[in-house]
Amino acid sequence: MTDVAVLTAESLSLSFRNGLRLFSRGQTTVLHDISFSIARGETFGVVGGNGAGKSTLLRVLAGIYQPTRGRLSHCASSISLLNLQLGFDDNLDARDNIILSGMLMGMSRKRMRELTGEILDYAELHDAASQPVRNYSTGMRARLGFAISKYSRPDVILLDEVLSVGDGHFREKAEATMREMMHGNQTVVFVSHDSNRIREMCDRVCWLKDGRVQMLGPANEVMDAYDEFILRK
Numbered sequence: 001m002t003d004v005a006v007l008t009a010e011s012l013s014l015s016f017r018n019g020l021r022l023f024s025r026g027q028t029t030v031l032h033d034i035s036f037s038i039a040r041g042e043t044f045g046v047v048g049g050n051g052a053g054k055s056t057l058l059r060v061l062a063g064i065y066q067p068t069r070g071r072l073s074h075c076a077s078s079i080s081l082l083n084l085q086l087g088f089d090d091n092l093d094a095r096d097n098i099i100l101s102g103m104l105m106g107m108s109r110k111r112m113r114e115l116t117g118e119i120l121d122y123a124e125l126h127d128a129a130s131q132p133v134r135n136y137s138t139g140m141r142a143r144l145g146f147a148i149s150k151y152s153r154p155d156v157i158l159l160d161e162v163l164s165v166g167d168g169h170f171r172e173k174a175e176a177t178m179r180e181m182m183h184g185n186q187t188v189v190f191v192s193h194d195s196n197r198i199r200e201m202c203d204r205v206c207w208l209k210d211g212r213v214q215m216l217g218p219a220n221e222v223m224d225a226y227d228e229f230i231l232r233k
Helices: 054-061 094-104 109-123 138-152 168-183 195-201 219-232
Strands: 005-017 027-039 043-047 069-074 079-083 156-160 187-191 204-209 212-218
Touching (some): 168 195
Antiparallel strands (some): 005 027
16 A cells, blocks of 8 residues: 555535425435545545445546535546446346446456456356346346456446355455555555454545545454444443
């Protein structure tokens, strides 16, 4: 890990308009004045209960949502969000989704074609490679998405609970790959409910509660406070 910041959030807030009426003025704020910086090569954890704003924050970091207030800056050439509900065209098969996803991360069509066999091998999906992705289970989608990110190597990878699905064998393989990423100066932002995994893999952790930063600091310190909070609930 270096001291160079690859992602910096300055007082980020995000609000959504209530309802679908054109002239509706009511808003719900889901992220409130969030600030942090993530160093190149850092593994940065995000924890919090359901509805805390974790997935929404990752979408802001990925550029899917634009903050209502504040500023997000980065010096990454590619940022990839791996989320089980995002990223694939359900009508395409695995091979076409591999090429499309890689091109969206800045890879050439030719290079993604060359990598397709290795990606399918890693994801253990050769037998289902010609099926539309809409037929895939949650675990199969997670395997495919993780494999694409492994081989396309974006500057920053945002992982939203993807290691919580699938069989134990693939989870172990994915965790080993994450350790390789960490040692290879890959920047990772990692959302998980698994306290032990966060402690083991993350350098620092941001605890979100009701869309606000409750605590930010070294992984063990934040997770000690977070686990105690969960036990008291």
